[in-house]
Amino acid sequence: MRILLVRPTASGGLAAHVDQELALLRAAGREVAEAPVTIRERPDPRTDAATVETLRRLLHGETVPVAVHAHGLRAGALAALGTPRRGGHLLVVTLHNRTIGSRATRAVGAALLRLLARRADVVLAVSPDLAEDARRAGARDVRHAVIPAPERSGAIPSADGAGPIESADGGRAIPPADGQPVPSAASGPSPLEVLVIARLAPQKGLEDLLDAAALLRTPGEGERPVRIRVAGDGPLQEALAARIAAEHLPVELLGRREDVPALLAASDLVVSAARWEGQPVSLQEALRAGRAIVATDAGGTRWVTGDAARLVPVGDPAALAAAIADMREETTRRRAEEASRSRARDLPGAEDLLAQLSQVLAPATVRW
Incomplete structure (x- = not known):
């Protein structure tokens, strides 16, 4: 036919x-x-x-x-x-x-x-x-x-393999965009490296993400700081950049990136703050890379992650921030990574x- x-x-x-x-x-x-x-x-x-x-x-x-x-x-x-x-x-x-x-x-x-x-x-x-x-x-x-998830030109590294290279401040080294060095966090505990892969558009809930970042801006004594990097471009680029600068948020906009496997390898946690999703490819890739995931329970996200992700209500920055903060604990994060690897075996x-x-x-x- x-x-x-x-x-x-x-x-x-x-x-x-x-x-x-x-x-x-x-x-x-x-x-x-x-x-x-x-x-x-x-x-x-x-x-x-x-x-x-x-x-x-x-x-x-x-x-x-x-x-x-x-x-x-x-x-x-x-x-x-x-x-x-x-x-x-x-x-x-x-x-x-x-x-x-x-x-x-x-x-x-x-x-x-x-x-x-x-x-x-x-x-x-x-x-x-x-x-x-x-x-x-x-x-x-x-x-x-x-x-x-469509095949990418480079294989997505599994968390079963060797750990990623660390940056000078003890955090994981995110590959820089356009040859520019990525600024280091202040001295102290290494940051929890959070990766968001999203088009900079209203559907992706990035204002909620910045609200959560504001709640995580100042870590408690002995706590790891949180550093959030957003890979993607879109119509909200200027507005988001202006708010990040004005409020001194621990968020960096990486722009459009083609090296997603490398970004995943250099991250501790993948986050989605979306207000609606179909079956997000970025979360499928995060599962296959064995990364811990925190996401909003939006659209078809649960169809993708099953029980592997920490799901929070849509439009609730406080719940999002709390779930991210919980991933500072290494034991919690390791359990989440194992759940991701297990779920990845069932992905279509x-x-x-x-x-x-x-x-x-x-x-x-x-x-x-």
């Missing part, structure tokens, strides 16, 4: 997942193509109408059924309008993100969800809340989407994604 992928204009995790799907399907010998359409983040009547017309034209010209796989809410809704009911074509939609914003924006999102839910043969959801939303909207077949891989794609895009029973 021929497969037609419909993807929105996107970057980050969604784009990486679609690239991974495309590569896996082609390597498996599937006949797969990308629809020649443009789907912007926000509604655009002209391009949206062109997308629907293009899909209709492509599918009306097919003499055999096609499996259409759309990624994202808007792509799924436009694919629902553009996929004819005649001809036995299948429509599969993967929901990657929650609609946020004003009441009007959320209302539009709900309408798009109802549209795609009533047409889609299968809806794959990256988090339990998205799955429940799809069922309430009328989707007949809703499943847990398999979202494995590329073969699991391919198995799900084969099941939903090339089912044994095809409608002719």
